[in-house]
Amino acid sequence: MNQKIGFIGCGNMAKAMIGGMVESKFASPDQVYASNRSLPNLEEVHQKYGVQVTQDNLEVAKKCEILFLAVKPKFYPAVIEQIKDSVHENAMIIMIAAGQTIEQNEQRFGKRMKMVRSMPNTPSLVGEGMTGVSINDLITEEETRLIQSLFECFGRVEFLSEDLMDAVSGVSGASPAYGYMFIEALADGAVQQGIPRKQAYVFAAQALLGAAKMVLETDLHPGELKDQVCSPGGATIEAVAKLEETGFRSSVIQAVHACTEKSKRMRK
């Protein structure tokens, strides 16, 4: 691809995607532009990845055919007001904000634009991102393939209808945070049993990485994979029974629900 890719807002999520794109060589550093209100994050991505940086949002908006809006949801109205008359004539706008809808942002631009609503996650930085994507009807099939390869350069992508995008925040946008909590909890349990903390994180994280790969690569149902670990009368089933008793599944389901509902409230 030879389009220029811009990021307005260069925080945690933009840095993860820029890192993923450049490290995977999907885009060369001279194709990628980022603007941010403050300097430190810009200096960091320039030093690490060699991308072009500026504090001027308009410079990025004018230059880039593919434009990520990577500021917090509450800053979308002000940023769109600032750039709407300057965006590249063929611009494709990629929103990454929780809760923001395509219709809402078309209204803010005051015209129909090629618009993508996406929900990525921070493991994009290490090539293991998961992104949910909805597109509007101005995006062509060729552009859809481009969007797919763009998000696939740092992980997996699934297209789905826009009414499900708030739930994507709950299941994959936010869930790395739940995963880190699970890893911390596993490691605390291991430390309680005498395993040194540094090793405890390796045991916990690698076990979960392996479990995730088993689900994605064997095509077996997670329940069947769980049953393979639970020897009759063995140790694992004791742990599984304790997790059920203490509401593990229900707690996770409620967490996804809470995140999804909050995402919906964030567009008000």
Ligand SMILES: NC(=O)C1=CN([C@@H]2O[C@H](COP(=O)(O)OP(=O)(O)OC[C@H]3O[C@@H](n4cnc5c(N)ncnc54)[C@H](O)[C@@H]3O)[C@@H](O)[C@H]2O)C=CC1
């Ligand atoms: N952090 C995450 O795991 C995920 C975040 N998102 C979405 O990504 C967006 C950004 O989130 P984060 O990167 O976590 O936030 P962040 O706070 O780390 O980054 C936002 C950046 O935007 C800059 N900024 C604020 N107003 C600006 C303006 N007017 N012009 C230029 N830059 C401006 C800030 O200085 C900051 O560096 C949010 O809309 C969030 O919903 C989506 C998926 C996952």
Ligand SMILES: O=C(O)[C@@H]1CCC=N1
């Ligand atoms: O916490 C948030 O609002 C964003 C959306 C998903 C992950 N971070």
